[in-house]
Structure formats: structure tokens, C-alpha cells
Amino acid sequence: MLETTRYEMGRRVRGTAVLTVGVSLYVAFIVWYFSLLDPSAFEQVAQSLPPAMLDAFGMESIGSISGWLGGQIYTFLWLLGLGIYFAYTSAGLIASDIESDRMDLLLSFPMSRSQLLIEKVAALCLPLITVNVIVGGVTYATVASIGETIDPVSLVMTHLLSIPYLLVCAAIGLVLSVMVDRAAVAQRAAIGLIFVLWLVESAVGAAEDFAWIQNLSPTHYYSPTPVLIDGSYELIDAGILIVAFLGLLIVSQVLFYRRDI
């Protein structure tokens, strides 16, 4: 058990390191930039913007460090950037092995297809957990270093609740990966889909007649800025994301089990 997970994690060490360092540097830059700004001027700018835009860019309380990070880091980098990263990565999990004929060897192992799939997905825990733990720590430390404070519990919850969201993004990529024959197609479709889902949540929120559409988007169930500002969140949202993740995982298992290699 877990031999494949161990092997695949070993293959992900470098990518995880690059991702974590990159995101950490960006966070450090954003925090440092905040120390140069006059917060009250920002509040004024924010008040002049239409509410839909404030909502889309997560610009509530942009004058505080929590609001600033929520808008600059979590709404963009976490929801969109990392969402795309995990969808893209898992879109390659199966499709690229099939394309490179590596799947021939893997399926000659005494191992069921569903176990292979689960073990490969489990290897994504390495980047998922590393990036959350390290970047969370970097955020806390850099905020402290510019003389601001951020509630550590809210920060931890922001990261913790992002995990079900990112798992759903990964599962969306996975379904594409088992459906499509070519890795590049699955990966492009995954990027497009996550972007559209993110956009749907932001754009449709204001239009009442179509508000139901946003229920389809995983971003609807994870709002980092309020968690960060006042620690408010709904556990049911995380529950919905976990159920969606498991559902998509089962769908991809069924599709993978039935397909010809």
C-alpha cells in the first residue's frame, strides 16, 4: 500500500518547493507593499467602486492588513491561482501517463485501477499541505515584521478551509484526466473550467435571476476574506466541498475503471 503515493510524492518535491517559494515571495512582497501605503486613501478609492467589483475582488476592509491580504492574496492567488494549479496538475495525472504509454507498465502491476488512482491523488497532499503550512507561516511572520497583527486562528482557518476547495479543483482536473486522451487537452480544459467557475461566482452574484448558477461554482463555498477579517465561516460549506470532492473522485474512478488504455 501507498508505494505509488510515495513514489509520486518523490517526483513532486521539486515542483512543490518551487511553488511554495514563489508564493511565499509574492506574499512577502504584498505584505511589504502594504507597509508603504496610506490605508485611508485606499478606503476612499474602495468606496467609489461599484459593490459588484468590491465583491469580485474581495476588497472589503481593504484598509486593514486582513482585508488587504484577503483581496490581494487569497481571492486571487488562492482561489484562482492555486485552484488552477491543482486542477492543471491533476488533469495530467492519468492522461499524461496514458499518452506516454507509462500506464501500460503501471497497469501491469498487481494493483487495481481504483487504488492506483487514489494513490496518485493522495500524492497531491504534498504540495497541498506544504504550500498551506509554509505560506501560512510566512504570512504570519511577515505581517508581524511590519508591525501589524493578524488573528492566528483566522489565518489558520483560512488555510484549513482552502483545502476542501483545492481538493475539488483537483478532482475537476482528475475527471478531465480520465475522460480525455491527451494530457494537454485535459490540462487546458481544466484551466478554462476553473477560471470560468471563478468568474461565474463573481459575475453572476449580482444578477438575482441567475444567482443559482453560482451554487455550481466551488468558489461559492469558500470565501477567504471574511474568514480572515472576522473569522466568520460556515462549516456546511466545507462539508459541501468535501462531498463534491468525493463525488467527483467516484466519478473519475468509474470512468477510469471502464476505459480502454
Added chain:
Amino acid sequence: MATIEVTNLTKDYGTVRAVDSLSFAVESGEIFGFLGPNGAGKTTTIRALLGLLEPTAGTATVLGADVHDEDALIDAKRNIGYLPANLGFTEDATGEEVLDYHESVKGGSRRDELLEIFTPPVDRPIREYSTGNKRMLGIIQAFMHDPELVIMDEPTSGLDPLKQEEFNEFVRSERDRGKTLFFSSHVLSEVRRVCDRVGILRDGALVGLEDIDTLLRQGGKRVQLQTTDEAETDLAAIEGVVDVQTFAERFQFIYTGEYNTLLRELATHDVREIEISEPPLEDIFMHYYGGDGTAESNQEVQSDA
């Protein structure tokens, strides 16, 4: 029970029938050659044997496990080695890492012993490997857990001639240890040298199932030479000479008779140039399985599938 038993196996890909009602059996302890031109359906058959493909109709058992039964097949795979035609190893991993992974999943009791015969640079990343090195790594992973059955798809492609000979020797010694080897190839001479029995596949159907002596007798040699017109007439009259063709300078035929007869006849003529070689696979089909290679097969075969 036979090690591999294929019964009316059929695989359709939409309009193309890759394998057409194929039946044969591979007995325990033999080297079974699976011979056919590229595109004949060899790899499709192998993939069905390993459960990678769902057959459209028919079935197969491998080490007693039905290919439709995933659990039984997983158990059987503990005793199966597989050397695919295209080796898709993780490019950025080293050979060592790949073998460690394979060993952790299926065992590797013979790994060190095999690394003495086949010598890929295991401490280097696979992206730097030549085709031959990749092939050697593939051979090691296929045999390292000492399986009962090894299924090999074009196993010597990319190996240099010396390593090919070592590999063939190794395969024979495995057979002598009681292992069963399924040897898929499009190279007739190779199959002849190594295998005990051979199944010949064409357009997804079996057109011949012979022991190797019969194939050797039937296969004959292709003789190409430059000589006089009179010699050509005499040669064409010898028993065992078929498929006579005359080109501008060259005279060519397939000879299936006794060698000394041919040599004695040749010695009485002026031979300016001669080449005696294995006939191409297509020629064997043409002469021993009828005009389009289907005469001895009772199944329908699509023309250009």
C-alpha cells in the same frame, strides 16, 4: 491448464477490427512467438491479456485468471512480468528510483542478478537514456520479481546485436528454468532463433500456428543473384524454387528445398553476385498462407485494417 488461453477474442475500435475472433493457447514452459507485421493486432491482444482493454467479444485467461475478472487478474499479475513495446518511464527519475518503485510494488528478488547481465546506467535520469538502455531497464523490471510468465512486446528493439544475443540466451535459460515466455515480434529471424512455437497474426486473425521446425522448413531462404540467362532457367526448374522474379540485373527466388541441391546447381553456373537471406515476412504469408495471406484462415479479415 494452459498458461495463456485465448478464446474467440475480438476487439473492435469503431469501424476498425483490431483483433478478430482470435484463439490460441500458450503452454507452460515454452517460448511462444507471436509474429506479425506492424498493425496486425499483436499489441491489442497483449493489452487485452493484461486487462488494459475490454474485449468486444470472446475472452482469455492468463495463469488461470479470466481477463474480465479484475481481482483474479490482479492476483495473477504478481506472477506476470510485462515488457511493453514503448517504455514510458518517468523521464526525470533515475533508473534506480524506477526500479525501487517497481520493487516496492511487485518484488525484486532477482534485481541484482539481472543488473549484471543488463547494464543500464541506473544512477542517471532516464531522459538521458539511449533506446537500448531504456530497453535494458525494461527487461530488468519485467523479470526482477521472478514471474512465472513474462509477456514481451518487441523486446529486442533498440538493443545492439550483442545485447540482443545475450537477451535471447537469457530468454532460453528462463525457459529452461520452467518459465513461460510470450514473445511478440515482427522480426521472423528473431522468432525463429528463440521460440519453440509461433503463432502468426495478420489483420487481427491467426493465419498460422506452427512449431518452429515446421516454420523453418516452410520459410525457406530468399536467394538473389546475378548470373546468366541459361542459369536462370535451370535454377527455376529446381524443386523447391518458388516466387521467381527477374529484375534488370537481378534474379530472385525463394528456396524451400534441400540446400545441397541448390549449391550443386549453382556451382555449375557462372554466379557473379549472390545473397542468401531470410525471406521478408510478407513473402512467407504470400506463399504459405495463400495469395492475400488469408486462405488458410477461415475467418473474415478486413483488407487494410
